[in-house]
Amino acid sequence: MKMVKSTLAMLTTAAVLGVSGFAQAGATLDAVQKKGFVQCGISDGLPGFSYADEKGNYLGLDVDVCRAVAAAVFGDATKVKYSPLTAKERFTALQSGEVDILSRNTTWTSSRDAALGLNFTGTNYYDGQGFLVNKKLGVSSAKELDGATVCIQAGTTTELNLSDYFRANGLKYTPITYDTSDESAKSVEAGRCDVLTSDQSQLYAQRIKLANPDEYVVLPEVISKEPLGPVVRQGDEEWFDIVRWSLFAMVNAEELGVDSKNVEEQAKSTKNPDVARLLGAEGEFGKDLKLPKDWAVQIVKQVGNYGESFERNVGAGSELKIERGLNALWNKGGLQYAPPVR
Amino acid sequence: MQTTVNAPRPGGSVWTDPKVRAWLFQILAVIAVVALGWFLFDNTQTNLEKRGIISGFSFLNNSAGFGIAQHLIDYNESHSYGRVFFVGLLNTLLVSVIGIVLATLLGFILGVARLSPNWLISKLATIYIETFRNIPPLLQIFFWYFAVMLSLPGPRQSMGIADSFFLNSRGLYMPSPIPSENFAPFFGAIVVAVIGIVLLSRWSKKRFEATGKFFPISLGAIPLLIVLPGLAVLLTGNPLQWSIPELSGFNFRGGWVLIPELMALTLALTIYTAAFIAENVRSGIMAVSHGQTEAARSLGLPAGKTLRLVIIPQALRVIIPPLTSQYLNLAKNSSLAAGIGYPDMVSLFAGTVLNQTGQAIEVIAITMSVYLAISISISMLMNWYNKRIALIER
Numbered sequence: 001m002k003m004v005k006s007t008l009a010m011l012t013t014a015a016v017l018g019v020s021g022f023a024q025a026g027a028t029l030d031a032v033q034k035k036g037f038v039q040c041g042i043s044d045g046l047p048g049f050s051y052a053d054e055k056g057n058y059l060g061l062d063v064d065v066c067r068a069v070a071a072a073v074f075g076d077a078t079k080v081k082y083s084p085l086t087a088k089e090r091f092t093a094l095q096s097g098e099v100d101i102l103s104r105n106t107t108w109t110s111s112r113d114a115a116l117g118l119n120f121t122g123t124n125y126y127d128g129q130g131f132l133v134n135k136k137l138g139v140s141s142a143k144e145l146d147g148a149t150v151c152i153q154a155g156t157t158t159e160l161n162l163s164d165y166f167r168a169n170g171l172k173y174t175p176i177t178y179d180t181s182d183e184s185a186k187s188v189e190a191g192r193c194d195v196l197t198s199d200q201s202q203l204y205a206q207r208i209k210l211a212n213p214d215e216y217v218v219l220p221e222v223i224s225k226e227p228l229g230p231v232v233r234q235g236d237e238e239w240f241d242i243v244r245w246s247l248f249a250m251v252n253a254e255e256l257g258v259d260s261k262n263v264e265e266q267a268k269s270t271k272n273p274d275v276a277r278l279l280g281a282e283g284e285f286g287k288d289l290k291l292p293k294d295w296a297v298q299i300v301k302q303v304g305n306y307g308e309s310f311e312r313n314v315g316a317g318s319e320l321k322i323e324r325g326l327n328a329l330w331n332k333g334g335l336q337y338a339p340p341v342r
Numbered sequence: 343m344q345t346t347v348n349a350p351r352p353g354g355s356v357w358t359d360p361k362v363r364a365w366l367f368q369i370l371a372v373i374a375v376v377a378l379g380w381f382l383f384d385n386t387q388t389n390l391e392k393r394g395i396i397s398g399f400s401f402l403n404n405s406a407g408f409g410i411a412q413h414l415i416d417y418n419e420s421h422s423y424g425r426v427f428f429v430g431l432l433n434t435l436l437v438s439v440i441g442i443v444l445a446t447l448l449g450f451i452l453g454v455a456r457l458s459p460n461w462l463i464s465k466l467a468t469i470y471i472e473t474f475r476n477i478p479p480l481l482q483i484f485f486w487y488f489a490v491m492l493s494l495p496g497p498r499q500s501m502g503i504a505d506s507f508f509l510n511s512r513g514l515y516m517p518s519p520i521p522s523e524n525f526a527p528f529f530g531a532i533v534v535a536v537i538g539i540v541l542l543s544r545w546s547k548k549r550f551e552a553t554g555k556f557f558p559i560s561l562g563a564i565p566l567l568i569v570l571p572g573l574a575v576l577l578t579g580n581p582l583q584w585s586i587p588e589l590s591g592f593n594f595r596g597g598w599v600l601i602p603e604l605m606a607l608t609l610a611l612t613i614y615t616a617a618f619i620a621e622n623v624r625s626g627i628m629a630v631s632h633g634q635t636e637a638a639r640s641l642g643l644p645a646g647k648t649l650r651l652v653i654i655p656q657a658l659r660v661i662i663p664p665l666t667s668q669y670l671n672l673a674k675n676s677s678l679a680a681g682i683g684y685p686d687m688v689s690l691f692a693g694t695v696l697n698q699t700g701q702a703i704e705v706i707a708i709t710m711s712v713y714l715a716i717s718i719s720i721s722m723l724m725n726w727y728n729k730r731i732a733l734i735e736r
Binding site: 087088091092095111112114115116117137145146147148149154156159160162163164166167173174175176177178179183186187190191192194233234235 | 390392393394395396407408409410411419488492493495496497511512590591592593595602603680681682683685689690693694696697698699700702
């Protein structure tokens with residue numbers, strides 16, 4: 001099934017690239033407004049980032065980016081349709097116009113930014129690659145993994161980092177490459193591999209899906225920089241700005257102390273000019289982005305600020321219990337930093 | 343009659359001439375097809391450029407930078423994407439060739455078994471065929487991989503035979519021969535023995551045709567194969583050293599390993615395709631008139647020889663054409679490897695390479711051409727064989 005799907009995606013690319021028009025500034029926003037929803041490419045099931053709950057609603061940190069964009073454009077965060085994509089399918093789906101945004105824990109790299117006709121709009125999660133092993137192996141550091149069999153997901157930067165790391169440390173390994181993260185996790189459980197490698201956030205997410213999560217540990221080494229963020233097609237700067245500033249609005253809101261509970265009140269009565277500009281009480285910043293005046297109010301009201309989204313999906317309020325770490329605000333020791341609205 | 347119809351009627355214009363019109367429409371059709379092709383190509387190129395997607399085949403020279411679990415040619419991370427292509431191609435061919443050989447053997451046995459007068463044998467063959475023919479191959483691959491291979495014990499609890507063969511969830515480990523300096527005479531002795539056997543069988547065939555006396559070839563072949571290389575070993579010493587797999591660290595090291603992905607894929611494809619081949623064989627045998635059997639028996643040929651010398655050669659003419667399409671199916675079904683992470687053409691090249699480079703159109707075009715080339719080669723080979731065994735009408 002996976003094969004059929006990815007082949008279809010590829011054929012669609014060929015067909016769409018071949019016959020249809022192409023991205024022009026403003027084309028995506030027009031198309032999105034005409035069809036009435038944002039088509040968003042997400043992961044095929046990654047707790048905390050994008051997954052469906054028992055009612056079939058999609059939740060997660062990556063999903064929140066899509067919802068924020070919908071809230072900004074339509075004033076309604078539910079006007080999103082989701083396309084779950086494997087790592088292999090994701091870029092073709094975006095290039096071919098099948099999705100408007102790709103928000104699928106995708107690492108920002110130079111070749112992806114420059115050679116694929118894509119643009120990264122920002123970083124919604126600073127991650128790094130790590131290793132998950134069974135406690136029974138008695139391994140406490142990645143340096144002890146000489147000769148190990150390693151499970152990976154195909155078509156990811158992790159595949160390349162893994163070989164870089166083992167080569168740099170003079171270690172040998174056998175890679176077993178699967179299409180989906182579920183398959184690779186299943187394989188580790190079955191003992192086909194000694195190690196599962198992926199971005200650390202994913203390892204924590206996959207660990208809670210295993211039958212006995214307590215038998216597995218994530219090793220301390222982080223072997224790469226993985227800035228994960230939403231991606232759009234190159235050539236439509238207007239849409240690029242909308243996606244980028246929807247994310248910035250969430251980060252700015254957290255920094256300014258605006259959250260989903262106090263946002264309406266703040267929009268009316270704030271004395272802080274920064275907050276007033278963000279929430280549209282002062283100036284015409286929404287108009288510059290071709291968005292309604294209250295775009296940021298809708299984002300924060302319906303989706304929450306970045307901190308709320310983080311806590312709810314991957315942080316203390318979730319099963320994953322990931323620390324803020326690099327993803328804390330810049331003034332709290334982290335890297336999350338958004339340019340000001342003015 | 344014919345000439346009067348085609349000749350231009352007096353007074354009719356050139357447009358009413360059926361010959362001219364036939365040509366005209368064909369030319370128009372060709373122009374339309376070429377124009378459409380050119381339009382698609384040109385539009386793709388333009389749009390790729392406008393979107394800033396770099397196209398072309400130069401990516402094949404870039405270094406791949408990822409590891410591969412099974413490579414038949416020397417490979418490491420610093421090799422190019424072009425080399426990854428060959429690794430994938432060889433892995434696909436490996437599965438196809440092993441699968442075709444095993445499926446043919448199993449299929450022939452099952453096809454004959456289903457026609458056996460023995461009730462138990464024929465019913466068992468029927469059950470096998472009807473079961474495996476009717477389950478989709480991808481499910482069978484999943485079954486063999488996830489349910490069978492991955493539920494084998496881990497490497498530290500592996501099942502060992504004679505301390506040199508080990509079966510675990512990482513694969514089947516076995517000793518591998520390493521040729522020593524005495525290998526050359528040993529190998530030479532084997533070559534001489536094989537040539538001897540070929541000559542012997544030619545001689546015995548000639549004698550059989552001339553005198554009708556039968557000489558059992560195995561009587562000469564087996565001693566030849568044992569004595570000559572045996573002599574070489576006695577004279578020069580041990581020709582091979584064995585690298586025996588040993589548990590060290592996480593895995594076994596040394597020796598050869600059949601990875602579970604390869605075993606599951608080959609098993610599933612063999613078992614699936616053999617069921618179809620068995621039906622082809624059965625239909626081929628049933629197409630040979632029963633009179634042939636009766637005639638052979640009345641000449642005094644025993645049952646085994648009747649089958650081998652009379653029925654099968656005639657049945658082959660019916661069997662070969664559908665057999666070809668089964669071989670094609672097997673080769674194409676090998677692309678289901680992507681489902682279990684066997685590094686074949688599709689999962690390696692159309693999967694990982696496509697994703698690392700983003701060159702979707704180029705990679706898919708290359709991959710499709712490869713399958714086309716494999717299929718056409720199999721077809722041509724089988725057509726040649728079919729011609730060779732075809733009935734020569736006199």
